[in-house]
Amino acid sequence: MTSQVSVEQPVTYTADEMMTVSAARALRDGMTCFVGIGLPSSAANLARATHAPSLVLIYESGTIGAKPGQLPLSIGDGMLAETADAVVSVPEIFNYWLQPGRIDVGFLGAAQIDKFGNINTTVIGGDYEHPRVRLPGAGGAPEIAASCREVIVVVRQSSRSFVERVDFVTSVGYGSGPGDRERLGLTGAGPKKIITDLGVLEPDPVTFEFTLTGLFPGVSAVAAKERTGWDLAVAADPEIIAGPSPAELDALRNLQRSSE
Amino acid sequence: MAEIVSLAEAVERTIHDGDAVAMEGFTHLIPFAAGHEVIRQRRRDLTLIRMTPDLIYDQLIGAGCARKLIFSWGGNPGVGSLHRFRDAVEHAWPTALEIEEHSHAGMANRYVAGASGLPFAVLRGYNGTGLESLNTGHETAPTIKPITCPFTGETLTAVAAIRPDVAVIHAQRADRSGNVQFWGIAGVQKEAVLASQRSVVTVEEIVDQLDPRPGAVVLPGWTVSFVARVPGGAHPSYALGYSARDNDYYMAWDAIARERGTFTRWLDEQVYPVPAGQL
Numbered sequence: 001m002t003s004q005v006s007v008e009q010p011v012t013y014t015a016d017e018m019m020t021v022s023a024a025r026a027l028r029d030g031m032t033c034f035v036g037i038g039l040p041s042s043a044a045n046l047a048r049a050t051h052a053p054s055l056v057l058i059y060e061s062g063t064i065g066a067k068p069g070q071l072p073l074s075i076g077d078g079m080l081a082e083t084a085d086a087v088v089s090v091p092e093i094f095n096y097w098l099q100p101g102r103i104d105v106g107f108l109g110a111a112q113i114d115k116f117g118n119i120n121t122t123v124i125g126g127d128y129e130h131p132r133v134r135l136p137g138a139g140g141a142p143e144i145a146a147s148c149r150e151v152i153v154v155v156r157q158s159s160r161s162f163v164e165r166v167d168f169v170t171s172v173g174y175g176s177g178p179g180d181r182e183r184l185g186l187t188g189a190g191p192k193k194i195i196t197d198l199g200v201l202e203p204d205p206v207t208f209e210f211t212l213t214g215l216f217p218g219v220s221a222v223a224a225k226e227r228t229g230w231d232l233a234v235a236a237d238p239e240i241i242a243g244p245s246p247a248e249l250d251a252l253r254n255l256q257r258s259s260e
Numbered sequence: 261m262a263e264i265v266s267l268a269e270a271v272e273r274t275i276h277d278g279d280a281v282a283m284e285g286f287t288h289l290i291p292f293a294a295g296h297e298v299i300r301q302r303r304r305d306l307t308l309i310r311m312t313p314d315l316i317y318d319q320l321i322g323a324g325c326a327r328k329l330i331f332s333w334g335g336n337p338g339v340g341s342l343h344r345f346r347d348a349v350e351h352a353w354p355t356a357l358e359i360e361e362h363s364h365a366g367m368a369n370r371y372v373a374g375a376s377g378l379p380f381a382v383l384r385g386y387n388g389t390g391l392e393s394l395n396t397g398h399e400t401a402p403t404i405k406p407i408t409c410p411f412t413g414e415t416l417t418a419v420a421a422i423r424p425d426v427a428v429i430h431a432q433r434a435d436r437s438g439n440v441q442f443w444g445i446a447g448v449q450k451e452a453v454l455a456s457q458r459s460v461v462t463v464e465e466i467v468d469q470l471d472p473r474p475g476a477v478v479l480p481g482w483t484v485s486f487v488a489r490v491p492g493g494a495h496p497s498y499a500l501g502y503s504a505r506d507n508d509y510y511m512a513w514d515a516i517a518r519e520r521g522t523f524t525r526w527l528d529e530q531v532y533p534v535p536a537g538q539l
């Protein structure tokens with residue numbers, strides 16, 4: 001999305017910038033965060049550059065406590081290894097660090113996500129053997145979604161990507177609803193937030209169905225429902241989330257500029 | 261002891277049509293030059309194994325070297341799709357590609373089992389995912405199965421060992437006895453070499469003595485079949501301390517690989533004519 005949103009201050013920002021700022025705010029200083037590449041990585045690095053300087057960034061390349069000065073293109077750019085507190089092998093990052101539940105939050109993207117927060121990054125359309133679209137696949141996401149203490153998903157919202165039921169479950173959110181994570185033996189609590197370019201969705205405490213609980217300035221609940229492929233429930237009084245502060249925008253744009 | 265030979269000779273003597281080949285390197289130290297040599301020697305029907313197929317397997321798949329791909333994440337990192345991989349899966353071009361897919365944790369543990377001489381490894385993983393049901397219902401031997409812990413009764417996941425015929429990796433340095441040293445992001449290269457029957461290591465340089473480096477992995481020469489000196493052999497991936505990841509190349513690859521014609525021209529211009537002999 002590149003649409004410009006104007007607020008009363010002469011601050012203009014894009015929907016993507018709002019999404020990244022909102023995702024960054026979801027991270028608390030001192031947390032340990034297993035970071036996916038793309039939007040999650042931008043947001044995690046923005047958090048570290050603003051309110052969470054002691055955020056511990058962990059990439060699946062085995063870089064623990066990476067402190068990149070610019071946004072990496074891949075999870076294995078050299079600056080991640082050069083600035084990390086520790087660099088471990090790939091078997092070790094998954095077996096010793098992720099699997100036992102040491103990591104506070106998993107920060108993931110998605111190609112397709114459903115109302116129970118299940119993520120598809122494998123195939124869309126057709127059948128598995130003959131997919132209409134072949135996506136990259138699982139990577140580290142299934143175990144990040146299973147084993148981090150909680151998960152936050154950052155993804156642009158559209159009725160094609162927000163679906164009733166994903167075509168393929170690559171990474172489990174709440175499965176088919178309450179009790180599924182326990183039944184499957186998944187140790188982490190699961191996805192707590194889906195942060196989009198329109199607002200924030202959180203699981204209903206009883207049904208675990210993702211519900212619209214927050215809207216960005218200038219976005220209506222009707223617009224959010226239109227860009228959702230299931231009948232999106234809206235909280236009684238959705239929070240209107242504050243737009244990016246000048247400091248947040250500066251920090252984000254500096255990060256992006258330095259990466260060009 | 262590893263023999264120090266040219267890259268062409270190393271590939272010729274280790275990789276044969278139909279082999280299972282693991283070219284590893286997790287974003288860092290990807291053995292691109294060796295991959296191009298395999299394309300030049302027109303190997304066919306390979307089972308290609310790699311956690312992240314990356315550009316290197318996009319190239320091998322597009323060049324028609326592969327019959328099967330075993331992998332866990334097939335994208336162009338931070339850029340988008342691997343178009344040659346997608347074309348093979350979606351349209352069987354240039355030939356049909358069988359796939360066996362896992363998660364990173366599953367693949368890493370499969371290599372660990374292979375390196376350990378065990379038939380399988382155990383992890384918490386896959387529960388509730390489509391990958392689990394794919395693999396249990398597959399017509400070939402399943403590589404993911406539930407297993408009960410003999411001590412606690414807990415149900416965990418077993419993944420079958422990977423035992424490639426050949427591992428191919430790139431490292432910063434070797435000495436004249438073929439002892440290999442690499443550092444930075446270490447990926448699963450050690451496990452891949454120890455899990456394989458044979459191995460080829462390309463290196464940035466060959467030195468008289470390997471001085472210690474913090475966090476370096478050393479593969480003693482007797483675990484390696486062949487070492488070949490190929491400076492820059494990881495490009496557009498990189499070798500920490502020698503080169504930086506060529507992110508512009510990764511972005512430019514998207515347009516090269518998107519169409520069959522531009523890709524084929526790239527092969528004809530950039531891969532086939534390059535002289536095979538590299539010291």
